[in-house]
Amino acid sequence: MKMAYSSLFQRYERLYEKAIEEGNPEKARFFALQCAGLLRKLASEELQFSHYYLKLAEEWERKAENVDTEIKKRSNGIERLITTSNVTWEDVGGLEEAKKLLAQAVGIAMAKVPGKFKPWKGVLLFGPPGTGKTLLAKALAGSMKATFIGVKVSDVLSKYFGESSKIASSIYSLARQKAPSVVFIDEFDALGMRRSAMEDAGRRLLGTILAEIDGFHDSDRVITLASTNAPWDLDEAMLSRFPLRIYVPLPDEKGAKEIFAIHLRGFPLRVTLESLARIAVRKLYSGREIANACTFAVLHMLEEMNPELSDPLKVGSIAGKELTVRPLEAEDFRYAFRRVKSPIKKELLRKYEKWAKEYGV
Structure with a gap:
């Protein structure tokens, strides 16, 4: 493929994927047809490969016809992450300060606050294992009238290696569609893992999550709640997106x-x-x-x-x-x-x- 066409094709392909993740069928169809058009133009100029390029063009034209099906298929997979919970605040023993701060932060983010007040977009729960961080998240899911999307970083990395950053974008796209929403990221410290096989995927996933948190408009009622047993493994870029850091200690x-x-x-x-x-x-x-x-x-x-x-x-x-x-x-x-x-x-x-x-x- 000619260099100029290759660069343009890759750009259109990325924009198509982004539109699919955002659930925008018109944009996805437009960029799929742009890809098909480039390939047909190549077929007319590179006659020795015309059969190959025409076959690819037909595939992209089929993608343009089936964008609604593709968006629905991806959405259904991500929607399985939406969590319902029967746990309430009464099922969480102790942790009064953590419960108050968490409910307050999420409540303000879900409400319509007058003026230029900007609520926190990221809340970090940290503390020893077994102290109730995930239970707090489940109580939040059971008590707030908000869409609750639960994600385990280790599952996303291990099951969807190479696709994790796309999945993260789709999760936040779903959260915006179904706002007010809480995206709960369990085992957030798993992004600090140093296993060579996971390092690149983890870095891409982290970059996507941080960009999504930063990228929300003020009107988007979406908050990210993360939990970790190892807060000292989080670097400055990660911590800066979670200005409210709530300690979940051992019970008194x-x-x-x-x-x-x-x-x-x-x-x-x-x-x-x-x-x-x-x-x-x-x-x-x-x-x-x-x-x-x-x-x-x-x-x-x-x-x-x-x-x-x-x-x-x-x-x-x-x-x-x-x-x-x-x-x-x-x-x-x-x-x-x-x-x-x-x-x-x-x-x-x-x-x-x-x-x-x-x-x-």
Whole structure:
């Protein structure tokens, strides 16, 4: 293909793809026909390759005819990322400050604020693993009247290698179409990975996301919410797009008590939630470890009251049977606490607290 034609063809091809991602059939059809026209012109000038160029031209003319189908196909794939959630703020124990800041930031972004006030377009949740960052996002999805699009960076990179930046553009195009919207990017630190096979894809995906955040008009009611366990891996360009950085710490005693209460709903207790909370805080438990401890405690009680649960030859007999229960006792939780170990160390907590003091709100 002649150099001048090649450059122009590549430009039209890019504009066609962009129009498809934006869901604009008129523009997509126009640029598809421009590609077809260039190829037919080449066919008339490069007679030895005319058959090849005419075949390509016919393919682009078919693309022009089928732009609506292509847009719908891509949209349907991205629309599967739209999340609905039954989780509400009441299902999130503790984290009162994080809940307030997050709800406030997203609420203002979704509302129509008078004057020249510009709400935040990016919010970063950071903290140790298991502290409830994703749960906060699910509670937001369940509580706000907004389109909620959930994305895991690791999934996009691994499943759609080479297409991830296009998918990111399509996600934000969908968010604008269905605004007010929240785009939740889980595992945001995965963009800082250094695996050679993923480095280029990660860099392109990151560039697209940052450009999309910057590119919104003030009237676009779209906010990007990201979560990370490793905020120190994010560079200045990434941090600058997320001016509101909310620390999601390990629960204190009040928060731990609320988390135990949530996971032990419906079970009578012969132990106080306050005593359980004190132990959980001392053991540096996150919300996830508290949930695991509750599961182990209930399992200990059920095994004692239903011995067939521990017998592989008899366990099949309990299908559909209502299990015998008793109130949960201190020994059930002693059993649970022995088995649930926190991966969080005090040195790591100090690192989070230092980063929160320097960069968080």
